[in-house]
Amino acid sequence: MMQTAPIDAVMRSLADPTRRSVFERIVRSREITVAELTLGSGVTQGAISQHLRALKQAGLVIDRPEGRNVHYRARPEGLKPLVDWMAQYDLFWRERFAGLHALLEEVEP
Amino acid sequence: MMQTAPIDAVMRSLADPTRRSVFERIVRSREITVAELTLGSGVTQGAISQHLRALKQAGLVIDRPEGRNVHYRARPEGLKPLVDWMAQYDLFWRERFAGLHALLEEVEP
DNA sequence: CAAACACGTTAGTAAATGCTAATGCATTAG
DNA sequence: CTAATGCATTAGCATTTACTAACGTGTTTG
Numbered sequence: 001m002m003q004t005a006p007i008d009a010v011m012r013s014l015a016d017p018t019r020r021s022v023f024e025r026i027v028r029s030r031e032i033t034v035a036e037l038t039l040g041s042g043v044t045q046g047a048i049s050q051h052l053r054a055l056k057q058a059g060l061v062i063d064r065p066e067g068r069n070v071h072y073r074a075r076p077e078g079l080k081p082l083v084d085w086m087a088q089y090d091l092f093w094r095e096r097f098a099g100l101h102a103l104l105e106e107v108e109p
Numbered sequence: 110m111m112q113t114a115p116i117d118a119v120m121r122s123l124a125d126p127t128r129r130s131v132f133e134r135i136v137r138s139r140e141i142t143v144a145e146l147t148l149g150s151g152v153t154q155g156a157i158s159q160h161l162r163a164l165k166q167a168g169l170v171i172d173r174p175e176g177r178n179v180h181y182r183a184r185p186e187g188l189k190p191l192v193d194w195m196a197q198y199d200l201f202w203r204e205r206f207a208g209l210h211a212l213l214e215e216v217e218p
Numbered sequence: 219c220a221a222a223c224a225c226g227t228t229a230g231t232a233a234a235t236g237c238t239a240a241t242g243c244a245t246t247a248g
Numbered sequence: 249c250t251a252a253t254g255c256a257t258t259a260g261c262a263t264t265t266a267c268t269a270a271c272g273t274g275t276t277t278g
């Protein structure tokens with residue numbers, strides 16, 4: 001059943017729509033509290049805390065406790081496993097179709 | 110619970126280690142049959158077929174029936190939702206840390 | 219001090235997921 | 249034709265998952 005690699009935690013974390021939405025909101029806000037994240041979401045605060053734990057464990061976010069609030073912010077290096085994974089297959093496709101490579105090029109023409 | 114977007118199917122498909130391994134083997138082989146995929150995996154042929162259905166539905170692979178065999182090959186455009194998703198956040202991070210952008214640059218110095 | 223607040227944690231539940239074993243359906247081999 | 253092969257599909261099962269409701273802990277307010 002394969003061992004648990006970093007790419008595993010990242011993929012699994014971002015696979016759930018609700019959790020991915022939480023991550024996206026954290027990225028867009030420079031910093032955001034749990035209460036603020038709960039407001040926009042359709043779920044309870046407890047659920048948000050659980051998603052945050054998963055994201056934190058995957059290395060995608062970090063928290064900064066301040067008084068009785070906890071501010072979360074994104075951790076860009078957290079996406080490195082995903083970038084590396086895609087880059088690995090970029091190699092294969094570049095040789096064959098220049099497919100993914102072309103897609104990556106679109107990011108910055 | 111958010112509507113089902115293309116990024117959803119892609120992320121969900123690649124989240125499972127076994128299924129991601131199947132996808133990786135399809136990419137590395139230009140074409141590969143279900144029987145060949147079954148051999149390397151630790152699961153039954155039925156399980157492989159189920160994973161292939163998920164990958165196909167996500168647009169990540171296509172099949173080419175030939176006699177009583179079915180050859181699978183990767184579909185590079187299938188990863189576009191993932192590339193787009195990352196590019197979207199590349200924008201934010203480039204402004205703030207130049208983090209993900211730097212990572213993407215590593216792909217082709 | 220007590221009450222309110224922000225957040226994490228837990229038990230319990232319904233639903234989704236990945237798997238096996240078995241079956242069915244074409245296609246090829248003998 | 250009959251047997252065997254390659255693959256998809258299905259039912260059933262065990263596990264995981266995302267959620268709510270409730271509670272616990274630490275911090276601020278009055």
